Amino acid sequence: MNFLDLFRAVFGLAITLGLIGLAAWATRRYAPQVLARFQAERGARRLQVIETLVLDPARRLVLVRVDAEERLILLGEGRELIEPRGVAVEAGDVK
Template sequence: MDLTSLLRAFFALAITLGLIGLAAVALRRYGPEALARFGHVQRKERRLKIVETLVLDPARRLVIVDCDGRERLLLLGEGRLLGDAKTDGR
């Protein structure tokens, strides 16, 4: 491989990496606004919110979930729902 081919390959790599970096900077700076402008549908307010969680042990946790202004206390364990209790709404 002669010197001109080596220089050509080096400059092609530098230009390619520069374009990738430029695209990353542009997406980071203008990406969210551009998606919102180009027909990204505005979502309405979410109905389900996690108010608080408490880890009881490695297999179980308590979760207070708010759905449409009503709070529920859930006991989660090992990938399944173990219990459900109503809590007083605020």
């Protein structure tokens, strides 16, 4: 193997890694807009994740909107705990 073959192999590896890096950058930069556009074309969705909060490595709180109702879900440790229905706290009731 002479110097030209070694240079050709290193150059090919550099080009390949550069293309992979460019694809990763483009995916991070443009994928959310493209996915949002595809979802908008399908129509209105009934389920939306409003916010998530990581409590610790095993548990997470997720605020989900289903139609016009928001639900709080605790995920983790192999189980899900969903806020009971019918519990309504008004802004004036909080003490």
